[in-house]
Amino acid sequence: MVKETGIRIALISLHGLIRGEELELGRDEDTGGQTRYVLELARALSEREDVDRVDLITRQIIDDKVSDDYAKLEEPIADKAYIVRIPFGPKRYLSKSKLWPYMEMFVDQCLNHFQRTRTVPDVIHGHYADAGYGGGQLARLLGIPFVFTGHSLGRVKRQRLEESGLSAEKIESRYAISTRIEAEEFALETCSLICTSTRQEVREQYEQYENYIPERMEVIPPGVDLSNFRAPREDDEPSQLVQDVRRFLYQPDKPMLVAMARPDERKNLEMLVKTYGESPQLQREANLVLIMGSS
Structure with a gap:
């Protein structure tokens, strides 16, 4: 395979519902701001001259309760950007806490996709803990750099839930919080760069992790598309x-x-x-x- 002049970027965001138009923001707790963020990030990165292709990798969903849009294996969203949907686990729509048993399947299916389509990325950027684990595994296997954005963190969530009076047993059964924290630790250990939104996030949230390495962290404040206003x-x-x-x-x-x-x-x-x-x-x-x- 001949290497092109620009780089290929794989953004991974596995949970929720992602499509190019008419995002179902607020449908449930998994279809929030991260959905919009990764979509706009993919489009913005694809506009760079030094980028050849951006793949926003998510999960394929075949379910009568949601739109057929989420069953399409590939969807163009800009001249050099695509949504790529990988089938893994049950076909139906699942909440993010139910995806953990199928993460190894995602890694295998994603490797098969890269090999079949000859679209091996030069860098992987995982969003949230599930993609932190899956993206980190892929980056290790492929020998390429890995970037991680947590969006929210399990240790912080567990602390707030405990403060609200929820028992440790209920927190674990409802949110699979220990699995999430282990995935975040793995992502922090594996990544070359962590993208954060604020200095407070670096000092007071990521500091709670064993693999806290502030030198790897870059604060990139959230932006807004002013063309919408x-x-x-x-x-x-x-x-x-x-x-x-x-x-x-x-x-x-x-x-x-x-x-x-x-x-x-x-x-x-x-x-x-x-x-x-x-x-x-x-x-x-x-x-x-x-x-x-x-x-």
Whole structure:
């Protein structure tokens, strides 16, 4: 196989529902911001001149309860970027905590895909603990660099769940938390680079891990695609969403402070409401609007 001039990148994000358009954000706890993040990352990386191809590798799902889109083995999402769906485990949609028994199968199936299609990547970037384990195994077998982004961490989650009063037995049965933490330790041991969002994440979250090596960590603050936004124009017709929201406001012409998230305690929406409620200045100058999906 002749090596092309640019590099090939494999992004791995295994759980949830990933497709190129009309993302089902907020459908459940597995279809949150990571879904949007990896999709936009794949497209952005593919625009670089030194990149030949980006594959966003996820799980193939064949299930009457979800769209047929998630059964397609390959889906182009940009000129040099594709979603690649690998079949492993049961065909039906599974929550991320149910994927752990099938991770070795994913590694085998992914190796078969690389060999069959001759698309062996030059670097693998795993997102979340499941892809941290699977991507780390693949990188070791292929002898290529591995990058890891945790997005959230099992040790931190376990600590918060214990503080909320949930027993260790329930935490383990519901979240397979020990398996997740072991996968994260493996990913941290294996990777050449860890992408984090904040310095707090480096100091107070990753520091809880045995394989904590801060020299490998790079803080890349989350961004936003500004092309999705513009200032309002005088001739704009109010959308149905705006009309629906205004019905609940006493002074609807005031600017809005908007937060959009699942109603999950980890989103810290309670603190946002508390801060707004304790600030007469904020209450005078703006309305607080929370847009939340189902929990």
